[in-house]
Amino acid sequence: MTQDIYPFKEIETKWQSFWEKEGSFKTTRSNDKPKYYLLEMFPYPSGKIHMGHVRNYTIGDVVARYKRMRGYSILHPMGWDAFGLPAENAAIENRIHPVTWTQENIFYMRNQLKSLGFSYDWDLEISTCDPDYYKWNQWFFLKFYEKGLVYKKKAPVNWCETCKTVLANEQVINGRCWRCESEVVIKELEQWFFRITAYREELLGDQNLLGQWPERVLLMQKNWIGKSRGTLIYFKAVGSGEVISVFTTRADTIFGATYVVLAPEHPLLKDLIRGTEYEEEVRRFTEKFQRPTDFTPDEVEKEGIFTGRYALNPVNNQEVPIWVANYVLMEYGTGAIMAVPAHDQRDFEFARRFNLPIKVVIQPEGGGLSEETMEMAYEEEGFLVNSNRFNGLPSQEAINSITTWMTEEGIGREETIFRLRDWLVSRQRYWGTPIPIIYCQDCGTVPVREENLPILLPLDLDIYREETSSLSKIERFVNTTCPKCFKPAKRETETMDTFVDSSWYFLRFISPKEERLPFDSSLANYWMPVDQYIGGIEHAILHLLYARFFTKVMSDLGLFQTREPFKNLLTQGMVIKDGAKMSKSKGNVVDPDEIIDRFGADTTRLFILFASPPEKDLEWSDQGVEGIFRFLNRVYRLVMKWADQLPVTNYQLQNLEGEDKKIHSFTHKTIKRVTEDLERFHFNTAISRIMELVNELYQYEPKTSKGIGVLREALEVLSLLLSSFAPHLSEELWERMGSSSSISLRSWPAHNEEAIKEEEILMVVQVNGKLRGRLTVFKDYPPEKIKELALSDERVKPWFKDKEIKKVILVPQRLINIVTT
Ligand code: ANZ
Numbered sequence: 001m002t003q004d005i006y007p008f009k010e011i012e013t014k015w016q017s018f019w020e021k022e023g024s025f026k027t028t029r030s031n032d033k034p035k036y037y038l039l040e041m042f043p044y045p046s047g048k049i050h051m052g053h054v055r056n057y058t059i060g061d062v063v064a065r066y067k068r069m070r071g072y073s074i075l076h077p078m079g080w081d082a083f084g085l086p087a088e089n090a091a092i093e094n095r096i097h098p099v100t101w102t103q104e105n106i107f108y109m110r111n112q113l114k115s116l117g118f119s120y121d122w123d124l125e126i127s128t129c130d131p132d133y134y135k136w137n138q139w140f141f142l143k144f145y146e147k148g149l150v151y152k153k154k155a156p157v158n159w160c161e162t163c164k165t166v167l168a169n170e171q172v173i174n175g176r177c178w179r180c181e182s183e184v185v186i187k188e189l190e191q192w193f194f195r196i197t198a199y200r201e202e203l204l205g206d207q208n209l210l211g212q213w214p215e216r217v218l219l220m221q222k223n224w225i226g227k228s229r230g231t232l233i234y235f236k237a238v239g240s241g242e243v244i245s246v247f248t249t250r251a252d253t254i255f256g257a258t259y260v261v262l263a264p265e266h267p268l269l270k271d272l273i274r275g276t277e278y279e280e281e282v283r284r285f286t287e288k289f290q291r292p293t294d295f296t297p298d299e300v301e302k303e304g305i306f307t308g309r310y311a312l313n314p315v316n317n318q319e320v321p322i323w324v325a326n327y328v329l330m331e332y333g334t335g336a337i338m339a340v341p342a343h344d345q346r347d348f349e350f351a352r353r354f355n356l357p358i359k360v361v362i363q364p365e366g367g368g369l370s371e372e373t374m375e376m377a378y379e380e381e382g383f384l385v386n387s388n389r390f391n392g393l394p395s396q397e398a399i400n401s402i403t404t405w406m407t408e409e410g411i412g413r414e415e416t417i418f419r420l421r422d423w424l425v426s427r428q429r430y431w432g433t434p435i436p437i438i439y440c441q442d443c444g445t446v447p448v449r450e451e452n453l454p455i456l457l458p459l460d461l462d463i464y465r466e467e468t469s470s471l472s473k474i475e476r477f478v479n480t481t482c483p484k485c486f487k488p489a490k491r492e493t494e495t496m497d498t499f500v501d502s503s504w505y506f507l508r509f510i511s512p513k514e515e516r517l518p519f520d521s522s523l524a525n526y527w528m529p530v531d532q533y534i535g536g537i538e539h540a541i542l543h544l545l546y547a548r549f550f551t552k553v554m555s556d557l558g559l560f561q562t563r564e565p566f567k568n569l570l571t572q573g574m575v576i577k578d579g580a581k582m583s584k585s586k587g588n589v590v591d592p593d594e595i596i597d598r599f600g601a602d603t604t605r606l607f608i609l610f611a612s613p614p615e616k617d618l619e620w621s622d623q624g625v626e627g628i629f630r631f632l633n634r635v636y637r638l639v640m641k642w643a644d645q646l647p648v649t650n651y652q653l654q655n656l657e658g659e660d661k662k663i664h665s666f667t668h669k670t671i672k673r674v675t676e677d678l679e680r681f682h683f684n685t686a687i688s689r690i691m692e693l694v695n696e697l698y699q700y701e702p703k704t705s706k707g708i709g710v711l712r713e714a715l716e717v718l719s720l721l722l723s724s725f726a727p728h729l730s731e732e733l734w735e736r737m738g739s740s741s742s743i744s745l746r747s748w749p750a751h752n753e754e755a756i757k758e759e760e761i762l763m764v765v766q767v768n769g770k771l772r773g774r775l776t777v778f779k780d781y782p783p784e785k786i787k788e789l790a791l792s793d794e795r796v797k798p799w800f801k802d803k804e805i806k807k808v809i810l811v812p813q814r815l816i817n818i819v820t821t
């Protein structure tokens with residue numbers, strides 16, 4: 001096979017230097033072109049890029065190159081999410097300063113990205129650990145502070161008593177410190193929060209402003225914000241009269257509430273148990289269940305304890321016991337619930353375990369539910385029983401009438417609650433943005449003055465000699481003077497969560513050298529929102545929600561007019577091998593460097609896109625890579641065979657016959673199909689189409705000068721269609737065919753309708769039997785493909801937008817009817 005290998009190394013180096021020298025991918029803003037901001041999630045400089053990065057950035061690059069050829073002004077930047085914990089860990093382990101470690105990694109990874117031929121405008125490169133960048137994190141902190149969007153309050157953290165340090169969640173391994181293995185305890189510390197909850201309604205409602213976002217991501221955000229309408233009900237404690245408010249979405253079940261449960265951290269608990277014989281035991285129980293804020297409840301077993309106290313169910317004055325249990329969360333609702341074991345599965349399990357009473361108050365249609373025989377809670381709707389004057393009402397109606405009645409009686413009221421909490425931004429770490437706050441004995445908490453920004457992170461710290469890495473160890477940093485009274489004062493030594501960095505980096509790219517403000521407003525108004533954002537599903541909630549929150553605040557600060565940062569979002573699937581996600585521990589990692597070295601960047605890129613649709617997982621296959629490599633070799637040989645015989649200009653494509661006509665038509669058919677596929681990011685099928693064209697051309701022997709013209713056109717089209725996937729090879733082929741100028745400056749080819757009309761049919765698209773559009777498709781398209789094209793047609797979409805599609809009927813050669821409910 002060796003003699004067959006095309007010289008990919010020379011070709012790739014040659015064109016990478018060419019693009020760099022020519023500045024081919026410099027951002028140009030042009031008023032007569034539409035803009036397109038393409039952004040891929042920037043990487044953490046961990047050392048080397050992995051296949052997940054290669055996939056993410058290849059998808060992005062194909063879209064960027066394609067849109068550029070379609071005549072858009074492109075913004076396509078790259079940078080580094082450079083603050084974070086791994087740098088500190090590496091510093092301690094390898095005795096190297098985080099700055100050095102990070103810069104070396106960036107240097108290496110930048111070259112890796114360059115070796116893949118990505119069309120970034122490297123002039124826009126940013127790194128978040130650069131003072132020119134994090135200065136603006138501090139500036140935002142001050143602006144948020146002025147607007148009341150930053151505040152400080154006590155919150156639990158993981159604390160290691162031996163190391164005397166706060167630990168991040170990932171540093172707690174099985175409840176122990178990762179470094180010294182002593183047990184981790186929970187400590188309450190004053191910490192800074194961003195008031196993201198102020199924007200909760202808007203974050204929810206503005207989902208409507210988004211373009212194409214995966215349903216799954218929208219749903220995850222919606223659940224995370226967790227808006228819930230329900231009822232607050234007041235239970236008085238027997239003996240003392242303290243009021244326990246509970247939140248429920250099922251006020252219809254109030255007559256079935258047989259006990260009340262408080263979260264272990266509930267503020268009333270201490271008073272309730274004070275002086276009772278249960279005090280000690282309950283206190284011990286609650287200590288066991290203290291935990292940091294981002295704890296997930298479903299994984300633990302339900303445990304609980306009786307407090308010794310009772311409360312009155314306000315609708316019938318029945319005494320019900322008050323319990324404490326770990327399945328009730330302080331962070332949700334009021335931190336207390338009324339338990340209805342007959343109609344809530346968690347309460348049911350708990351009641352059975354601790355022998356608490358169960359009382360049926362909702363019967364399904366036809367009845368038959370009884371406390372004695374039921375094996376699980378009946379959670380559906382039904383009709384009320386054992387509920388006095390509400391008996392017989394259906395659940396939904398009962399929720400309303402019981403809530404209204406309770407409001408009149410003063411024993412409850414309607415309430416809407418949210419799951420979303422404020423964003424804890426304090427990190428007790430070194431490698432991050434210092435929080436610009438000063439503590440003064442006399443003046444209290446004083447924000448740093450804007451003109452004194454940035455507060456530089458001191459770099460001379462011998463972090464690898466320190467047991468713990470914290471700014472509080474650096475006296476020179478800590479001691480300062482108060483900006484108000486000029487007396488000695490101390491700096492805040494916490495740094496910001498690195499999610500702050502990534503909440504606005506897409507704006508810094510727009511004007512990375514801007515000195516007066518975080519970004520240039522008029523440029524931001526031009527480029528924003530990001531037209532297409534591409535990244536991993538693991539960021540479905542935090543990063544994407546924080547960036548949306550920041551955008552709204554920045555907009556309210558008057559910095560620009562955008563309300564939503566990312567118009568369209570694509571979340572790519574994972575790269576897996578032998579059925580599992582590539583990971584060091586599984587030993588199934590494929591190193592991009594090695595693949596690039598053996599087969600070249602073009603093969604790597606093309607394989608990644610060919611192997612699977614972008615949002616699906618991609619199974620790595622060595623044979624697959626080799627197959628793609630053989631394909632590119634075939635393309636190279638095909639063009640080389642003819643390159644010297646092709647006329648450059650003045651070729652004739654009229655009145656074609658026989659084979660010539662067929663190839664001409666096939667070429668144009670391929671243009672149309674590849675374009676359709678690229679518009680919908682169906683890269684794998686687009687590549688298949690290109691492969692088919694190559695097969696056709698291998699069998700074609702032009703006999704006349706007209707035929708040579710047909711071939712020339714076909715090979716040009718082939719290079720153009722391939723150029724966003726395999727840009728190096730395409731440039732080379734283009735040059736060898738004697739075409740002037742770089743292929744990256746060329747326009748996307750347009751198909752000639754005349755050449756393909758015999759192969760097409762015009763179909764009618766209906767929605768519920770009414771004519772809503774027309775669609776030209778190829779005669780040989782399978783029904784599924786035709787349906788898909790009809791469903792993604794922009795003119796037809798509005799007619800079924802908010803409805804559920806029941807079925808799509810296809811009458812071959814004639815019409816598609818989309819039937820909705
Ligand atoms: C009584 C009841 C009866 C409930 C019934 C459900 C079914 P969403 O929809 O998610 O808002 N709940 C309230 N606060 C809680 C907390 N801090 N920790 C754990 N659970 C809590 O869920 C609301 C329901 O979740 C509430 O309605 C409450 O249980 C529970 F047949 O109250 B329900």
Ligand code: ZN
Nearest residue numbers: 440443482485
């Ligand atoms: Zn002061």
